[in-house]
Amino acid sequence: MAAGISDKVTILGMGCSKFGERWNENAENLMLEAFTEALEDSGIGKDQIEAAWFSTAIEEQHVGKSGLPLSMALRLPYIPVTRVENYCASGSEAFRGAVYAVASGACDIALALGVEKLKDTGYGGLPQRSRGSVNDQFWANASAPGSFAQLASAYQAKHGIPPEDIKRAMAHISVKSHDNGSKNPKAHLRNKIDIDRVLKAPIIAEPLGLFDCCGVSDGAACAVVTTPEIARSLGKTDLITVKALQLSVSNGMEAQHNSWDGSYFMTTRKASERAYKEAGISNPREQISLIEVHDCFSVTELVTMEDLYISPEGGAVKDVLDGFYDSTGELPCQIDGGLKCFGHPIGASGLRMIYEMYLQMQGRAGERQRDDNPVFGLTHNLGGFPHQNVCSVTIIGKEGA
Template sequence: MPSEQAAIVGAGQTRFGALREGPRAMLREAVDAAFASVDRGIDHREVEEAYLGTLGFNGWQIGNVSAVLAEEARLEGAPVTRVENACASAGFALRTGIQAIESGQRSAVLVVGLEKMTDAPSRRRRYWLGVSGDTEWERLAGLTFAGVYGLLASRHMHEFGTPREALAEVAVKNHAHALLNPKAQFRKAITREEVLSSPRVADPLGLLDCCPVTDGAAALLLTSASRARRYTDSPVLIVGSGAGSDSLAVQDRASLTSLAATRRAAEEAFRRSPWDRTQLSFAELHDCFTIAELLAIEDLGLAPPGGAAAMTLAHETALGGRLPVNPDGGLKAKGHPIGATGASQAAEVFLQLRGQAEKRQVPAAARALTQNVGGSGASATVTLFEAS
């Protein structure tokens, strides 16, 4: 068992979307927002170490990007490490921060996620969108992630009879949620018919089944739970952290309808948790493509295999339903700045569990889960949170 429990005492993020600001300004805005959210304040010199999740999109400062965070967060010499696991970079940065606290080595750390994606021409962007897949086989067959998830969707529909409408409903729901989130990239309701008739990207997935290209940054301030009360009366406690890995290429996996990395991460996270998956108030899941939300619901044990479609079509995962999923709009509509997503998910949990999510507030939210996936499932983290 860990010697300490970790808690979030502050969280903040930029708006998500096509931002005018550059990476430095985005880092600064997210970090400043996290500091500003600490109820009784925290001095930046109290941060002992920081972890930055980023893929390094468009080649901006591929190496030593940690130093940029150190400057913009005014860390004054505190060590910073960049953590990279593609789309799960910030999920793993958060996990690293949790481990630093739980081990007792650090009592206050900063976790940041960052990606600047919209400032490059589309050809260069498509280059970066493919560098986290298997470059020796999948990429040589002409696949980017849309194609890989298209393959997974085709198999899920084939094995479980998953209706195309269930995929569309994930997008409809997450767009409806994003309408209530002022930080979201797409604040526009869409209909099932619009999703179904959107231009095909990688069949069966259409344009409105895919998350957008997004700029964004998010920051979290973590301390030990014992120290957290210095800064706030309502820290968000971390009660479970799990992670897993899998083969890089989908062709090497036993199952095409399940991500083993998510399953393993969930198993580890729930092993330590004082409560089980039936007691969750809501979940923040990695819906980079609509099929991914269905896979996540099933891999996390929130529905039996093949059962996520019916749950979604019955609106059980919508705000007001039995188990709201992605109340912030998810990757689909809030946006998916690759390296920032895992931190932004936790930032949403911070608001929800403190009753500060305004129009999208999950009633009586007390227990939450975030799931962050790297690529097509080569890595995944699951983190469990509880209101204090």
């Protein structure tokens, strides 16, 4: 039985560009912006990086395929660069690649960098694109909001919760993320909103309104990882280590077998169970200090609270409305504004979540810093649709915790 990843790899440095509508920057500029911060934070030279993992999802809209765009943008010294794509969970995949490389002993210092340039499509939301030659001929004419919106109809039917209560909990989630984002200088959206405005917003895909949906952004984020020993040899103390790295990928059961009811994420349950085991966490509601989840839509965040075993099944609405996940609540969720307000440059998002945890653990999160000495941070990065998706759950925390 494998011992898992816990405490084998530490984060040496991280960086994140400002997210948003970066009209005047190419993807390469955004990569450099994130990388410059990470390199400075890690205190190493570029030539000490031995391998890199590069995540971007919709490469045809900006940099094109392969590891080349990263290597060329940063002028990396002919090291291995692997380009990874796993829908919106791509950023976590880059991180996993770099962490595994270090854990295996194949290299001492590795880089994970994710970027996405989504504001060159001419319209809001994700670009319309082919899903494959066969899929295009039978998949529903679905958008991301329409796919995730269905969680609400199924969740409502399963738990018998009135639609108004769900709508209100979803609105609370969005208001909370805007409050949090307003304190984050790198966030795409920094305006505060109120419940009334959320509830009155135009419908995008029933029952999701405009403020139930995250936008899409331009941005990059990156991490430099190494072993705790090397980090200490470089003079680092109070290390932030990787506690768990789990990924679960649908096998068609949800989409094609009648045992799934459409109200939850099968993959999130599997990945989080394994992640808690890997990190040695037995009571996540008590032990986890902060969570960053894939709040592409408010309803995703709502049901994810249950799939991460933090709220009881059917109990997320109550926890959300009680303020349990607010920045001042027992377990803040999206303290940086989340996808909703920090922004969602796909390939960077998983790394951005880890970046926030890393800052919070070190007390470097500025105005939005959680003051109760966070120990474990969990990030949840999802890609695809509720009925077929990839889900990454990462836990980082203080070394030895």
